[in-house]
Amino acid sequence: MRNITVIGSGTMGNGIAHVFAQYGYKVALCDINEAALQKAIATITANFDRQIKKGTLDESAKVNALNNITTLIDLQQAVKDADLVIEAATENSEIKLNLFKQLSEYCGDDTILATNTSSISITKIASVTKKPENxxxxxxxxxxxxxxLVEVIRGYATTDEVTAKIMELSEKIEKVPVEVNDYPGFVANRILMPMINEAIYSLYEGVAGVYEIDTVMKLGMAHPMGPLQLADFIGLDVCLAILNVLHDGFGNPKYAPCPLLVNMVTAGHKGVKSGEGFYKYQADSKELIVADKFSNK
Structure with missing residues (x-):
């Protein structure tokens, strides 16, 4: 596999494109508008510059990597030569299903179709394609x-051959692939999201404030980032979407999202991406400031 198409140029999509381009793969980065693609290239360039400052990359490697990336807004054109397509669109089941229906029409029979979903069933996504085994x-x-880490998730029909190829490819870009089966939340989010939800409940119920909850987990459990800050970083809307998938998939009330999380997302407070969640975020500041809503808790 040499030609990789990445669908979606947001945080995850541009990061995936960055890594494959750095390791010499030809990457077609596709999104629905040119502005999003230009923003993605600017982000990738800035991240390469950070690697140069850290001494993990040199200028010629940066230039070569950027030359490996082609940006497109035409989906059919973007995937016509792809050996592997990686979908990194928003975490919305309807959007992903519609996209995979199109990919199944546009791609060759041997093209592997991968999704970067953090919770939506691979089997469900595969069911709308002509070759769910791929x-x-x-x-x-x-x-x-x-x-x-790369969680490699097998759908019900995914073949051993396809799984082996993706495990091998992940290792070639110096990732550590872990094979898991297709159940709600897989492994990472099945464990992580209930912890984040419980931290939000602890705030909601007045057990402690934002800073205090995060400090307990950072200093007491050696987490590099507290669960509320991590939720902001992931995106509170994404956390809510994943919890809803877990709740619907298992039917267990322990996965029900905290009402505070629901209200915050409804109000547009989605974390880093919106500028405010449990903390306030400013582009020119690295200081962690608790949001006014929670500053007296």
Missing amino acids: VIGMHFMNPVPVMK
Whole structure:
């Protein structure tokens, strides 16, 4: 596999494109508008510059990697030569199903179709394609250029051959692939999201404040980031979507999203992406400031 198409140029999509381009793969990065693609290239360039400052990359490697990326807004054109398509669109079941229906029409019979979904069933996504045996999950972690894990999720029909190819490819880009089966939340989010939800409930019920909850988990459990800050980083809307998938999939009330989380997302407070969640975020500041709503808790 040499030609990789990445669908979606947001945080995860541009990170996936960054890594494959850095390791010499030809990457077609596709999104619905040119502005999103230009923003993605600017982000990738800035992240390469950070690697140069850290001494993990040189200028010629950056230039070569950027030359490996082609941006397109035409989906059919973007996937026509793809050996592997990785979908990294928004975490919305309807959007993904519609997209995979199109990919199934546009791609060759041997093209592997992967999704970076963090919770939506691979089997469900594969069911709308002509060759469900070629559909698999590649759940990268954020930030993609830094984090080593890739959850490789087998759908009900995914073949051993396709799984082996994706495991091998992940290792070639110096990631650590872990094979898991297709159940709601897979492994990472089945464990992580209930912890985040419980942290939000602890705030909601007045057990402690934002800073205090995060400090307990950072200093007491050696987590690099507290669960409320992590939720902001992931995106509160994404956390809510994943919890809804878990709740619907298992039918267990322990996965029901906290009402506070629901209200915050409804109000447009989605974390880093919106500028405010449990903390306030400013582009020119790295200081962690608790949001006014929670500053007296």
